[in-house]
Amino acid sequence: MPYSTAYRAATRHQELGPDFYDAVQPAKFPEHILRYRNHYWAERVGLGSLTDEEWIEHFGRFTPLAGSFEQPLALRYHGHQFRTYNPHLGDGRGFLFAQLQDVEDGRLLDLGTKGSGQTPWSRRADGRLTLKGGMREILATEMLEALGVETSKTFSLIETGEELDRGDEPSPTRSSVLVRLSHSHIRIGTFQRLLYLDDKDNIRKLLDYTIRTYMPEAWREDEAARAAAFLEEVCRRVARMGAQWMTAGFVHGVLNTDNINVTGESFDYGPWRFLPVYDPAFTAAYFDETGLYAFGRQPDTLLWNLFRLAECLLPLAEQSSLEQALAAFEPALHREFAGAILRRLGLQSRGFEQDGALAKALWTFLHETKAPFEQTFFDWYGGLASLERAGQSPSAGLYAQAAFEPVRACLEDFAAAPQMRLDHPYFSRTEPCTMLIEEVEALWAPIAGSDDWSALLGKLADIRLMAEAYGVER
Incomplete structure (x- = not known):
């Protein structure tokens, strides 16, 4: 068996039973060209020793991983799409392929797919993923992980040799199949489907499974209290995710309820962008x-x-207790936002009041001056320890303006975090690693034109250098 001792297979999602998924067959592709494998996470879950051919066998042809699902599971869910309810959703071009136990922190991890073929929920679509879409998901997940956002990880991308027609990009275009590693695929829309079906028993079953599997700290013996504690925990986790997006300057693009995971992990990247400058209206x-x-x-x-x-939990709990649980979101968002700002700046906390004052001052500066978003965080990583370095920045003139004085005054109260490393080679440069839409298109052009992947590989190396400099824990 080509697995390491870190490999721990699981089949926990099957405990929910067939009301929650459909066993499906993966598509058969004419070609399998391995374009990306996530070496770090492959090692961590015990699959790093697979040869490229073995990798393709599992993540291109979807031969089952030992001890996990014998057949992939297309998950059932509904959702609001741009606030219009859609009861015809579900895994239409993906499935849950396998589950693994992370031996480092004990978490249950899912291997889910994108572009793996048609399912009962495909609604006449082809169930495929473009190669460009797969490349964009690699870039999104790698960049977000480097910036400290809790995100799914792109685990594998294999080009599959088909020509796809798409209305939103030049066609025909190349095809691929992607595998993501995520903490779970239980969405708000998973609960919504059960409410739509008026299926109280399965709402209860899903609630209890989710708490026991992902957030045992929310368990309460009383059912109503359990539902409220679960909702409060989800609010805190989703608030953390939202705060991390905001401080990364990230716009998800499609925040439908089927794209919000109850464990608070960002996933499913279709249209996405990073801000060039602070702009609340940026889409x-x-x-x-x-x-x-x-x-x-x-x-x-x-x-x-x-x-x-x-609303999905109203069959199990009183409205008043659920409203009280929802009230946890806003304070958690403010707390997480201030904490994320400090982590992005490599500074130690001085308490919520002072942390919040610094976050507000910096946000106001970004808003008033339209300073380059990522450049600003890069220049002031380490706080006033980077005063001289910031003076060499392309944005140095902005920092000399009165608009920056409140930020400078706040920074005087903060010391660098112990893990902060200004001696890292990343900080010897004058401009940070960024991921603006023009860069994404420039990375795709040589792949589309001459199958040249060197620019993409260089960008991924630069992102990992940034992650190393920021001491991001994977």
Whole structure:
């Protein structure tokens, strides 16, 4: 068996039973060209010793992993899409392929797919993923992980040799199948489907399974108290995710309820963008014509989605207790936002009041001056210890303006965090690693034109250098 001693297979999701999924067959692809494998996470879950051919066998042809599911499971869920309820969703081009136990922290991890073929929920779609879409997901997950956002990990990308027709990019275009590693695939929409079906027993079953599997600290003997504690914990986790997005300058693009995971882990990257400068109205999806999911509206949108989760729990708990649980979101968001700002700046906390004052001053500066978003965090990593370095920045003139004085005054109260490393080679440069849309298109162009992947590989190396400099724990 080509697995290491770190390999721990699981089949926990099957405990929910066939009301929650459909066993499916993966597509058969004409070609299998390995384009990306996540070496770090492969080692961590005990699959690093697979040869490339063995890797393709599991993650291109989907031969089952030993001890996990004998057949992939297409998960059932509904959801609000741009606030219109859709009862015809579900895994339409993906499935839950396997589950693994992370031996380092004990978490249950899912291996889920994208582009693996049609399922009962495909709704006449082809069940495929474009190669460009797969490349974009690699870039999103690698960049977010480096910036400290709790995100799914792109585990594998294999080009599959088909030509796909798409209305939103030049066609025909190349095809791929992607595998993601995620903490769970239980979505707000998973609960919504059961409410739509008026299936109280399965709402209870899903609630209890989710608490026992992912958040045992929320367990209460009383059912109503259990539902409220679960909702409060989800609110805290989703608030943390939202705060991390905001401080990374990230716009998810499609914040439908089926794209919000109850464990608070960012996943499922279709249209996404990073801000060039602070702009609350900045959107990622060309079809978001009203700006519903704009950068500045993400926290409110997440809370709206959490209200939809609360509705699903009304068969089990009183409205008043669920409203009290929902009230945990806003203070958690503020607390997590200030903490994420400090982590991005490599500074030690001075308590919520002072942390919040620094976060507010920096956010105001970014808003008023339209200073380059990522450049600002890069320049002031380490706080005033980077005063001289910031003076060499392309943004140095902005820091000399009166608008920056409140930030400078706040920084005087903060010391660098113990893990902060300004001696890292990453900080010897004058500009940070960024991931703006123009860069993404420039990385795709040589792949599309001449199958040249060197620019993408160079970018991934640069992202990992940044992650190392920031001391991000994977």
